[in-house]
Amino acid sequence: MTDRSDKPTHQTSSRSHALTLQSASAGETRRLGALLGGVLAAGDIVLLTGDLGAGKTAFTQGIGAGLGVADTINSPTFTILKEYAGRVPLYHFDLYRIEDPNELPALGFEDYFDGEGVCVVEWAERGEDGSGGDAAWPASWLRIEFQKVSSSERTLCCSAMGQRGRALLAEFLRVATA
Numbered sequence: 001m002t003d004r005s006d007k008p009t010h011q012t013s014s015r016s017h018a019l020t021l022q023s024a025s026a027g028e029t030r031r032l033g034a035l036l037g038g039v040l041a042a043g044d045i046v047l048l049t050g051d052l053g054a055g056k057t058a059f060t061q062g063i064g065a066g067l068g069v070a071d072t073i074n075s076p077t078f079t080i081l082k083e084y085a086g087r088v089p090l091y092h093f094d095l096y097r098i099e100d101p102n103e104l105p106a107l108g109f110e111d112y113f114d115g116e117g118v119c120v121v122e123w124a125e126r127g128e129d130g131s132g133g134d135a136a137w138p139a140s141w142l143r144i145e146f147q148k149v150s151s152s153e154r155t156l157c158c159s160a161m162g163q164r165g166r167a168l169l170a171e172f173l174r175v176a177t178a
């Protein structure tokens with residue numbers, strides 16, 4: 001990501017809150033994920049938050065489809081990270097078992113964030129310190145907060161940070177509402 005122009009001078013510190021999507025089924029959530037997967041590029045970071053069963057893994061399965069991943073994507077809860085081959089590699093994180101955000105640096109994730117693939121992080125909130133600090137992440141990301149509305153309905157609140165994050169949010173908006 002060193003060639004991205006996310007210099008602090010170009011960046012507003014505020015998040016862009018531009019997009020709230022509704023999903024009426026797991027299939028629709030996967031379809032939305034696939035649309036995002038179609039526009040992702042190496043170095044992109046997608047942060048997913050929300051309770052158990054909110055749809056983070058379903059969305060990630062869609063991202064995988066959009067990236068051309070052939071393998072079945074399931075929750076990497078017991079391994080924290082699973083890697084899949086696609087158009088670009090997919091690094092699928094699940095931070096459910098992280099109890100303290102300070103555990104993260106020792107796990108060496110920065111190599112993946114700066115890597116050749118797309119990082120999708122389930123339970124991203126467990127990597128954050130709760131004070132609005134997002135020091136765990138690189139300067140640019142797309143964040144999707146999943147909320148259960150009913151047994152079959154979900155709300156996806158999308159926000160972004162950094163130049164690439166905002167571009168990605170705009171692209172996602174374009175393909176998801178086309």
Ligand SMILES: Nc1ncnc2c1ncn2[C@@H]1O[C@H](COP(=O)(O)OP(=O)(O)O)[C@@H](O)[C@H]1O
Nearest residue numbers: 023024025026029052053054055056057058152
């Ligand atoms: N609109 C929806 N979007 C996503 N999942 C849904 C939706 N409606 C029902 N579901 C169900 O909710 C569950 C979501 O599970 P999963 O994607 O593993 O959640 P998470 O990874 O957030 O824990 C699945 O059983 C899925 O079938």
Ligand SMILES: [Mg+2]
Nearest residue numbers: 056057075122
């Ligand atoms: Mg999951």
